Amino acid sequence: MTDVAHEAPHPTRRTALAGLVAGAGGVLSAGCTALDTPTAQGRAPLPSGSATGSTGDATPGAMTLFKDPSYNFSALWALGGAGFSGSEVGEVLTAVNSINKAGLSAQTYVDTFKHLGDQLLEAPEGSKPDGQTRRLRALRAAQYYAQALFFVLGSDDPGSEERLYRAGRGAWDTFCRLCDPAPVTTNVPYGKTPLPVWFFRPDDSGERRPTVILTNGSDGQNVDMWAYGVSAALERGWNALVYDGPGQGQLLFVNRVVFTPRWETVVTPLVDWLAARPDVDADRIALTGLSMAGDLAPRAAAFETRLAALVAMPGCLEPWLGFPPEIRKVLTPDKAETNTIWNKEVVPELPPAAAATMKKRFEPFSVPAMLAARQGKVFTDFYTPATRIEALTITDIVDRITTPTLVLDYEDEQFYPGQPRQLFDKLASPKDYVKLTAATGAQLHCSPMAPQQHCDIVFDWLQETLPGR
Secondary structure (H helix, E strand, O other): OHHHHHHOOHHHHHHHHHOHHHHHHHHHHOOOOOOOOOOEOOEOOOOOOOOOOOOOOOOOHHHOOOOOHHHHHHHHHHHHHHHHOOOOHHHHHHHHHHHHHHOOOHHHHHHHHHHHHHHHOOOOOOOOOOHHHHHHHHHHHHHHHHHHHHHHHHOOOHHHHHHHHHHHHHHHHHHHHOOOOOOEEEEEOOOOOOEEEEEEOOOOOOOOEEEEEEEOOOOOOHHHHHHHHHHHHHHOOOEEEEEOOOOOHHHHHOOOOOOOOOOHHHHHHHHHHHHOOOOEEEEEEEEEEEOOHHHHHHHHHOOOOOOOEEEEEOOOOOHHHHOOHHHHOOOOOOHHHHHHHHHHHHHHHOOHHHHHHHHHHHHHHOHHHHHHHHOOOOOOOOHHHHHHHHOOOOOOOHHHOOOOEEEEEEOOOOOOOOHHHHHHHHOOOOEEEEEEOHHHOOOOOOOOOOHHHHHHHHHHHHHHHOOOO
């Protein structure tokens, strides 16, 4: 790798990296052409839609809200949350129109969605809002603050990142407090920094129920878990646990704890806490992983044997491969050499948008990178966070998983193309594979426009795998 880096002429590397804005930048900010649903071990294959080839445009027609793929994907995510009251179609599309009219930029995107969140936390016009109105307005506010948070490092005020996170967290906590019943909130021991958890129940009867642990990805917020599991679980009589792990939410933005490759050390205390509760059926605890957690959750399941079911959404073996090859080539076995290449050859040539993308993608793996980004600077130590991302590779431990597993894949998957099927093929446990497709608007990483379809597939499989007794 070192030799390759030196053999390539500097303009080649710089030109390729500059292309992150138009090409690979879309990949950093967030499949195949034919449907293939392999037969599960001992079970019939699950349906996964009609076989449709890619048209070459992953977001045709009305699904193209912004020309820039990273902003478009994020806005589609916000729009898709409407099915679970996590956004309002009119609010999102009005925001999109305002941003396009003003000129798309990190600044206009952040300002517009933050303002929308602020408005929703104020009293609406007309009569005094009741608890349900305030609850749902807070949920939507949490979504819009999350939208602003995602791009704030590229704005004129990157130092507002923690304040913006706290605004979104405050909206989420308001929503939770107004739920009936309100989720149980506590801190579960984990190293020196406990894990904040939100334990949702369909009611407060104390009935023993199956429970799903919902694991977020590398840059998701709690509100995402409402659309990708909590609401669907409650509707089906399940409990649902939402938590911030290292590199996520409170642990990242406030406590400054970055991702760990040993995710079993995160999940095991959660299982301990759940198993001790009388309203949890300890024999029916499932674990899901959304986005990069499609790597984290399988890692945990390879060591935490009390899990009764696992869902990877999508399956992921090597998160490092989600970065463009031009970025991966910067990493060499030598720290000093790597950082010299980064600081002397790459950083000086990064356009502002690409620099903001790199800041965002590396901050969950490096506190110095996060703090530099908040000062409007690009981090200088590339080697440390890059090796941490590399360490998330689970290729050699997948065969340890004995838990029944569902692997999801997506047509036009941007981040981890091919990896869901590779993970599925390596599994030795009972397994199923489903690809969500453009035929029903469920394409792209995590089906941003189709979380309802997504949850239908996941919970139908979970209830079949863990039937009631």
